[in-house]
Amino acid sequence: MAKGRFVVSRHRPWRPLLVTIAGLMLLAGAVYLAYAYGQVTLRVRSQAALLSASELESQRERLTEENRALRERVAILERAEQVNQKAYSDVDTYLVELQEEIFALKEEVAFYRGIVSSNGEQGLKIQSFKVHRDGEEGGFRFELVLTQDMKSGTLFAGTLDMSIAGEQGGRAKRLLSAELGEGTGVGKEFQFKYFQMIEGRLTLPDGFAPRTVSVGIRSKEGAEVVIEKTFDWPLPVG
Numbered sequence: 001m002a003k004g005r006f007v008v009s010r011h012r013p014w015r016p017l018l019v020t021i022a023g024l025m026l027l028a029g030a031v032y033l034a035y036a037y038g039q040v041t042l043r044v045r046s047q048a049a050l051l052s053a054s055e056l057e058s059q060r061e062r063l064t065e066e067n068r069a070l071r072e073r074v075a076i077l078e079r080a081e082q083v084n085q086k087a088y089s090d091v092d093t094y095l096v097e098l099q100e101e102i103f104a105l106k107e108e109v110a111f112y113r114g115i116v117s118s119n120g121e122q123g124l125k126i127q128s129f130k131v132h133r134d135g136e137e138g139g140f141r142f143e144l145v146l147t148q149d150m151k152s153g154t155l156f157a158g159t160l161d162m163s164i165a166g167e168q169g170g171r172a173k174r175l176l177s178a179e180l181g182e183g184t185g186v187g188k189e190f191q192f193k194y195f196q197m198i199e200g201r202l203t204l205p206d207g208f209a210p211r212t213v214s215v216g217i218r219s220k221e222g223a224e225v226v227i228e229k230t231f232d233w234p235l236p237v238g
């Protein structure tokens with residue numbers, strides 16, 4: 001017959017309470033640690049965000065300043081370019097005017113040189129003859145320059161005679177002074193000592209193609225032709 005065994009144990013009614021309290025303390029600690037960690041993390045992130053915003057603001061200000069400086073630089077360069085273009089334009093205009101002035105002076109020097117230097121010719125000379133279009137159909141203006149040897153020192157008086165040779169209707173034709181229209185200066189008396197410019201207007205009939213111009217100077221005293229010279233028509237026909 002088996003014998004029974006008795007187990008004697010101590011009764012501890014407060015042990016579950018301790019376990020519960022310990023568990024609650026651990027949970028509270030874990031919650032606190034999680035909260036503290038979250039606060040630290042939030043503070044770090046907030047500081048990082050503030051730092052990043054500050055850096056971005058500093059960078060924005062720096063870029064704004066650089067942009068302003070670049071705009072000022074561009075404005076200065078644009079003004080400098082405008083000044084340069086104006087200067088170049090003024091220089092070009094001045095050079096053109098200077099060239100025209102030099103050309104005019106050369107012509108003037110050549111003109112007076114022709115008066116001073118007789119080149120072996122004595123007395124009256126036909127220095128030059130020029131023809132320009134007058135703007136009207138068949139209308140022309142002419143400039144005739146007469147010179148006289150300065151050594152002579154005499155006063156010459158006379159009149160102008162002119163004729164133009166050419167073709168009209170397939171035939172040769174010569175226009176005399178009376179056929180050249182009014183205002184030619186032909187037949188008008190003039191007198192000079194060293195040089196004389198005679199200006200006038202020519203009117204050519206329709207269909208007339210000029211080839212040469214003959215210019216003659218008649219002396220007032222004897223009415224004879226003292227000097228005569230023939231020029232090719234200086235302008236294109238038509």
